[in-house]
Amino acid sequence: MKIAKFAFGLICLAILASNIVTMSRWSEARGVYDDICYLRQAHLFQRFGADGLNTDAVRDDDRYFEGKMKEIAFAEWKDPVRWPCHNPMPGGKVVMQYPPGTGFLLALFPQGHQVVPLYIAASLIVCGLALYGIAMARTLPSISGAGLFGALAVYLMINPAKASYSVAPTMAVCAVAGFLTALWLTRDKRSVVLIALIGLLLGASVNFRLPNALLAAGYFLFLGIPFVWSRKLATFVQGLGFGVGVLVGMAPTLIAQAINAGSPLATTYGSADVVAPGFDLAVIGQYLRDMQFVLIVLAIGSTAWLLRAGEGSVRQVALVVAANLLVNLIFFLSHPIFTPYYVVPIAMLSLWSASFVWLMQPEEARQAMSLRHEPASLGALPR
Numbered sequence: 001m002k003i004a005k006f007a008f009g010l011i012c013l014a015i016l017a018s019n020i021v022t023m024s025r026w027s028e029a030r031g032v033y034d035d036i037c038y039l040r041q042a043h044l045f046q047r048f049g050a051d052g053l054n055t056d057a058v059r060d061d062d063r064y065f066e067g068k069m070k071e072i073a074f075a076e077w078k079d080p081v082r083w084p085c086h087n088p089m090p091g092g093k094v095v096m097q098y099p100p101g102t103g104f105l106l107a108l109f110p111q112g113h114q115v116v117p118l119y120i121a122a123s124l125i126v127c128g129l130a131l132y133g134i135a136m137a138r139t140l141p142s143i144s145g146a147g148l149f150g151a152l153a154v155y156l157m158i159n160p161a162k163a164s165y166s167v168a169p170t171m172a173v174c175a176v177a178g179f180l181t182a183l184w185l186t187r188d189k190r191s192v193v194l195i196a197l198i199g200l201l202l203g204a205s206v207n208f209r210l211p212n213a214l215l216a217a218g219y220f221l222f223l224g225i226p227f228v229w230s231r232k233l234a235t236f237v238q239g240l241g242f243g244v245g246v247l248v249g250m251a252p253t254l255i256a257q258a259i260n261a262g263s264p265l266a267t268t269y270g271s272a273d274v275v276a277p278g279f280d281l282a283v284i285g286q287y288l289r290d291m292q293f294v295l296i297v298l299a300i301g302s303t304a305w306l307l308r309a310g311e312g313s314v315r316q317v318a319l320v321v322a323a324n325l326l327v328n329l330i331f332f333l334s335h336p337i338f339t340p341y342y343v344v345p346i347a348m349l350s351l352w353s354a355s356f357v358w359l360m361q362p363e364e365a366r367q368a369m370s371l372r373h374e375p376a377s378l379g380a381l382p383r
Contacts, residue, residue, distance in 0.1 A: 001140060008134050008147025015154045016127045022158060023119050028112065031072040033084035035115075037096055038165045040065045041103020042114060052107070053256045055096035057086060087270040095260035097268045099253040101207025102166045115165060122168040123157040129175045129352070130154055136359045149355050153348065160291065160340040166208040167341050173205045174215070174345050178352020181320065186313040186360045190234075195219075196241035203249020210253070210269075211342070214331055215349055216246050218324025222316075279334050286338040295347035299325060302354040310357075317357040321350045
């Protein structure tokens with residue numbers, strides 16, 4: 001088994017090394033609107049510190065963003081109202097639509113060399129947890145499962161994570177939150193600190209992408225429904241800790257919305273992005289032809305298996321994951337816009353949670369789950 005662990009660990013490290021070599025060749029001038037806007041947010045943080053939360057177009061007095069627009073031959077670079085990923089607000093300001101988290105992380109690195117270190121740092125976190133999962137495994141099947149999933153998780157840091165700068169940090173947060181979710185529910189006594197930390201991480205992920213707020217939905221349902229039934233103080237405290245963690249984590253986005261849109265609850269997105277849900281066969285078809293469909297199948301399959309074969313903490317993690325999957329898939333499959341990464345965060349959070357809760361089970365419990373899942377032999381059938 002040591003040889004198997006070493007082999008799968010080596011595979012994950014080889015994929016990581018290959019990713020780093022590929023990332024090191026990336027250009028920050030791809031001409032993609034989203035990229036330029038995230039870099040503008042980073043530039044504002046580097047110029048103004050915390051006041052960089054204010055993304056008013058008039059603050060481009062050093063012509064940073066105008067220069068970026070000229071580089072891609074954007075015809076209306078002089079008119080902020082026409083700038084990509086910027087929207088006019090009721091007060092007359094023109095502000096950037098994205099939450100501030102991705103720009104803040106980019107601002108930690110020197111201008112011109114921001115994207116590659118961000119992706120490498122996120123990849124190291126994902127690879128570290130993949131290696132930890134392999135080290136935790138105690139049987140050949142569990143080593144193989146942890147190794148294959150770890151290799152997939154590290155590979156995904158290139159594709160589809162490269163599609164948006166916001167995906168890389170989201171993937172790292174999902175990996176850590178999945179591990180903590182399993183740890184929280186496998187302990188004999190549920191820790192309020194752990195669930196608050198999970199809430200803090202998921203809340204912080206909203207600063208990268210607003211739809212990441214849906215990643216907390218399953219946890220709220222898992223904690224809220226039992227409280228409505230039982231009214232137990234312990235359940236209330238757990239839910240309160242999680243809710244406070246989420247609120248604190250997403251505070252930068254709420255502050256940014258208050259500054260830019262006039263209210264913490266007002267969106268900086270334009271009407272084209274705030275659209276009513278509705279199932280569209282064309283959008284669903286795009287998901288069916290995309291790699292995201294494979295991740296969805298894996299997430300649903302692993303969750304269904306844990307619900308069927310698991311008991312105790314395993315089943316509880318499966319319930320959290322199932323609720324989360326249901327809410328997120330309903331939202332994104334009914335959203336009239338498709339991207340190659342929309343459902344990747346919920347799929348990866350689900351798979352990390354399922355993987356770690358499986359690995360954290362005692363060997364006897366894992367064997368019992370496998371036996372319960374196996375079909376009865378012919379000799380065991382009633383005669």
